[in-house]
Amino acid sequence: MDDIQKVEKLLKKNNGVIETYQVEELGINNKVLTRMIEKGLIERVARGVYIGKDTFEDQYFITQAICRKGIFSHETALYFHDLCDRTPIRYQLTIPSYYNTKLLKDKSYDFFYLKDELYEIGIIEMKTPYGNKIKLYDLERTICDIIRNKKRIETAIFTDAMKRYAERRDRNSIKLHKYAKLFNIEDEIRKYLEVLL
Numbered sequence: 001m002d003d004i005q006k007v008e009k010l011l012k013k014n015n016g017v018i019e020t021y022q023v024e025e026l027g028i029n030n031k032v033l034t035r036m037i038e039k040g041l042i043e044r045v046a047r048g049v050y051i052g053k054d055t056f057e058d059q060y061f062i063t064q065a066i067c068r069k070g071i072f073s074h075e076t077a078l079y080f081h082d083l084c085d086r087t088p089i090r091y092q093l094t095i096p097s098y099y100n101t102k103l104l105k106d107k108s109y110d111f112f113y114l115k116d117e118l119y120e121i122g123i124i125e126m127k128t129p130y131g132n133k134i135k136l137y138d139l140e141r142t143i144c145d146i147i148r149n150k151k152r153i154e155t156a157i158f159t160d161a162m163k164r165y166a167e168r169r170d171r172n173s174i175k176l177h178k179y180a181k182l183f184n185i186e187d188e189i190r191k192y193l194e195v196l197l
Contacts, residue, residue: 003032006039008052011042015131016055019065020048042107055066061132063091063109064149067101070094071123072136075157076147080126081139083161094137102153112149139165147188162192174177 001011006026009017023033033050036042042050045057049065064070070093077092078084090110095101097113104111122141125133137145145164146153165171173193180189 002196003028007032007036008041011052011055015058016052016134017058017061018042018050020050030137050150055132058128058130058132060091060128060134061130062094063103067093067103069096069099070101070103071109071119072134073142074110074149075153077136077142078146078157078161080136081142083139083142083164084157085160086157090190091170110152112145118183121179138175139168139170140172140179143176144179144185144189147192148183166193 006028007018007023010022010026014022020030020033023030033042033044037044037050040053042052044050046062048064049062051057060072064072072080072091073094074092075084076088079086079088090108092110092112094112094114096119097115101111103109122138123135124138125135128134136142143162146158146161150158176189177186180186
């Protein structure tokens with residue numbers, strides 16, 4: 001099996017998306033990727049991220065490949081947790097306060113900054129509609145985020161998300177109150193849940 005075939009096998013295994021480090025782990029020279037681009041076998045969609053010729057661009061996956069510390073949050077996380085019907089117009093991500101990404105200048109993104117000890121809370125993995133794994137915040141962390149940043153969330157989206165959360169059988173009130181305490185929003189959480197439950 002030659003190097004191009006190895007890369008094609010890796011593409012198939014990874015839902016049509018590969019990153020430079022994965023190719024290097026196989027001991028394949030980066031020049032193979034350049035040859036594959038020239039032959040029209042792959043396309044470079046971001047620095048170090050490539051997709052196969054028949055692959056749809058998974059913007060969620062590509063975003064995290066570019067911004068490795070970015071965790072999908074707020075309205076984007078609401079969408080993945082089925083607390084919002086609207087596909088995000090702008091991707092919302094939370095990043096550590098010290099982190100710098102070239103995406104900061106791109107108007108397609110909204111960033112929220114947090115210190116490390118709060119940034120790490122509630123990170124989970126989910127699959128995008130294209131089957132790639134991304135990181136986002138869990139259900140209860142997402143609720144805490146939208147309450148903490150209510151002014152940056154559309155009123156209709158906020159209200160709908162809170163109602164849907166209250167109706168969910170898989171909601172975890174203990175975890176929500178634990179997170180609320182960490183984020184110092186216990187009173188706000190109590191207020192909203194008293195109205196909805």
